[in-house]
Amino acid sequence: MRRVYMLAVVLPLAFAQDAKPLEAKKDPDQIGTRDVAKGINFYSIEKEMALGKQLSLEVERHSKLLTDKLITEYVNRLGQNLARHSDTKIPLTIKVIEGDEPNAVTIPGGFIYVQTGLLRAADTEAELAAALAHEIAHIAARHGTRQATRGQIAQISTIPLIFLGGVGGICARGGASLLVPLGYLDMQRGFEAEADMLGLEYLYKTGYDPLGMVDVFERIFSLDGQKPGRIARLTSTHPASDDRLVSVQKNIEALLKEQPQYIVTTSEFNEVKARLAALDWVPKPQLTGPKPPTLRKPGDQLGNPKKAVLQTDARASQIKEAYTNR
C-alpha cells in the first residue's frame, strides 16, 4: 500500500518537471528581461559601482594600460556591442592592459581589463568575443559582490575577493584558495559555470558563432597546460577545463536554436591582430636588472610624498597583494 502511495506522489512530480518551461537563465530569448543577479547581495548597484571605481584605480596603478587607440577602441566597441545583447544593468568600462596571460581581469562595477595576451591567443573575432562575453556575464550576474557578500557572511577576510574570472580563471590567486572553506570554492565554481552559460548566450545573441567559445577555451586551456604548476592552482577553484568544454558544447545543443549564419571573424579583427604584432616589435624598456638611481634635485622634498598612498581600505592592500603575487 505504501509503495503505491509513493508512486502516486512521485510520478506527477516527475511529469511536472518535464513539462516545466525553460528556466529564464537558460533562455536566450529572455536576455535583458530576466534577473540573472538574483541572490543575497549586501551591495546596491550604486555601492558596487563606487567600489568598482575605487578598485579600478588600484588595478590601473599596478598595470600598464595599452594606449594604442585602434586596438583599445576596437576592444571597447566589441565589448559594448556584446553588453547590449546581455543582461547587464551596470555600464561597462573596458580597457586593454599589457600582459602575457590569455585572460582578462574583471572587477565589480563593470570594469573589464583585457590582457594583450588574450588578443594574441584569440584566432577569430568570435573567440575574442566569447572570452569577453564570459566576463560580461560575471558583471551581469554581479558575481563579484555576491561573492564578497558570501565572504563577509563566512567572515573570510583573506581572499582577494575582487578577482573574478578570466576565462582560464584567475579567481583566487596566490594560494588564498587554500584558506577558504570548501563551500565557498563550490560557489566560485558555480559562478564560473554560470558565466560560461550566460556568456555563451550573449555571444550567440550578438550574432557570433557560439563555437567560438569552445575554440577559445581549447586554446586558453592548452596554453595553460604549457605552464606547469599554474593549472594545478586553477583547478581548485574552477571546474576542470574538460568539464567546461563539455558543458559549453552541451549548452550549444540544448539552449541555442541554430541560425542560418554566424559571424566568425572580421577584417577589423585581423587588422587589430596585425597592429598588435607590429607593436610587439617596438623595443620595450628593460623591466629587469638594476633600477636607475633615484635622484633628488635641489628644492625637492626629502623622501617620496607619493609613497604615502592612502590605504584606508583593506581591500586595496589585497589587490596589491594579488598583483604582486602574479
Ligand SMILES: [Zn+2]
Ligand atoms: Zn570567470
